[in-house]
Amino acid sequence: MKAFSLHAIIVSRGLAALLRECLGSLDRAMEPIRGRGWTTGVTVVDNASTPPLRGQLDDAPAHDILRFDTHHSFAAACNAAAQAHPADLYLFLNNDVLLHKLALHHMAKVFEADRRTAVCGTRMVFPDDTIQHAGVVFGPGEKGPYHDHRKEASLLVPRITRDCQAVTGACMLVEGDIFRRLNGFDEAFPFGLEDVDFCLRVRQAGHRIVCCQETDSLHFESMTPGRVELDIPSRRLFMERWKNRYTVDG
C-alpha cells in the first residue's frame, strides 16, 4: 500500500486560541496515518491577522506559517500554500474545526481503497451534536447547493460513507495531482462556494467525491468576522456559473 504525503493547510484570520485547539486536534488525527507510514506537514496561512499569528502559536504542534500582510480570498490563500508545499494529498481545514481523532484515518482509507477518489470530506457536527456537514446536495432552481441533513441530530443520520456531488472545504482531503491539474480553487470566489465549484469540476473530470460518516468532528462554523458578507458575492458568482448545470439530488 502506498504511503502518501499529506499536507494540511489552515487559513486563519486571527482566532489564535481556537486555531491552537484546531492544530492540537489535527495532530492527534494525524497520528493513525503517520502510523501507517504517511508523512505529514501543516501550514497555517496567516491571512493578514492583526496581530500576526507568528509568536501566538508557539505551544501548538509543529507547523509552518505562511503570512499574508493583506487579506486574500480563501481560494488564493489555499492555492498559494498548496503551491509552496507539493504533496500527494492536501487537507484543507478551517480554523474552527476540531477533528475527531479517527477522522483522518477513515478519510485516508477511502483514498487507499479507490484510486478514483479525488476528494473526501467528513461528517461534522455543531456543539449541540446536530449535523453541520454530512455532504452537500443540490436543490432545484434558486436553492442550489446546501448541506444535507443540516441541524438534524447526528445520532439519527445513517453512518454509511457515500459519494456526494460536493463536500465542504472546511475539512476536505484532496488528491494533489488533481488539485494541480484543475488549477486549485477558483480565486474569483471572494469567500465561500469555491469548494463546491471545485468539487463540481472534479466530478466533471470523472473523479469520485466521498463523505466519510464514521466520526463526528466539531465545526463551530463561520467564526471569522466579516465572512458572511463575502458569502453573498460568492453565491452570486456560483449561481451565474453553475445554475442549471448540476443535477438535483436534494
Place this chain on the structure above:
Amino acid sequence: MEGWKSGEMNYYLIPGTGIYGGIKVAAGFAEALNRLGAPCCLATPDGTAPAWFQASVATVSHDTALASARVSDNILFSLPHDYPKLKGTAARLVFHCQGTDPLIDPILADPNVALLSCWPQATTYMRDKSGRNPIEVGLFISPCFFYDGAPKLHGTVAFMPRRGRDIAAACQAALPNLRFVPIEDATEADVARVMKSSEYYLATAVNEWFGLPAFEAMAAGCVVLSVPAIGGMDYLRNDSNALVVEPEQLPARLAWISADERHDIRARLRDHAVATAHLFRPAEFHRRLTTLLKSELSYLQT
C-alpha cells in the same frame, strides 16, 4: 467487445434535458455506472443538467465531451441522430438502445459500435439486424414510485395526455363518475405522487417503445390499463398484472374493471403489478450491472 481495454471516462450524450423517458433512462444508467465505479458524465447540448428527476451525475456540454473524448474513453448514446457526428470521434461508441426504430439499423451494422439493449424485444431486434449479441443491461424504476401506503383516492384515473390524448378523452367522456388526473410536464416526484394516490393508470401511448410509465404506475400500486406497447409486451401480461387493451376498447374495459363488484380482480391485478415492478428495482439493476462490469462491460470501468 473482446480485446477492448478499460476506458478512462464515459460520456453519455443526450439530445436535451426535456421530460422524455429516454433522458431519464440515460441519466439513470450514467448514475449507476458512477455508483459502480465506472466514471460517467452526462453530455447535453449546452451543458445544462436535467432537473425534473433526482440524480447526482455530473453534466458537461456536447462540445466539451467531444473535445475531451480520447481513444481510451467511451461515448454512449441512444438517439440515432447523434451517430453521424459521433462517428468521427476517437472514442469508442456504445449504443444504448432505447427503441427499435429502423433508423438505428446503420448503427447496428457498424461493427465498431458496442451494443447495449434495455429490454428483450430490443435485444432480439438488434441481434437479428447486427448478427451480434447485444448486452441486455435492463431498466429500473426510480425508488420514489414504489408504493409506500399513501391513501388512494377512490375512482381516480391518472394518465399522460402527451400521447393518446384522444383515447383518454374517450374514457373521460364515457365515465364521468371517475376522476381523471392528467400528468403533464411534471417532475418525477410529482408524477410519483399522482400515481401513488390514483387507483388506475391509463397507458395510452400507442406503439410506445417500452412504456416505462406503465411500470412506474405498477410500482405505485395502480391498476394499469395499457394499449399494446412494443418492448413492454415482454412484461405486460393481460389479465394478470395489467389489462392490455386495444385503444378503442379502453373505455369499456375501464368501466368493467372499475365496477364495485370487481374489487377482487383489481386487488389481484395490483398485487401482480407490484410484483412485476419489483423486477425493476434499482437494486436488481445494480446487481446485474455489477456483474456485467466485471465481464462483458469491463471496458466501461477505469
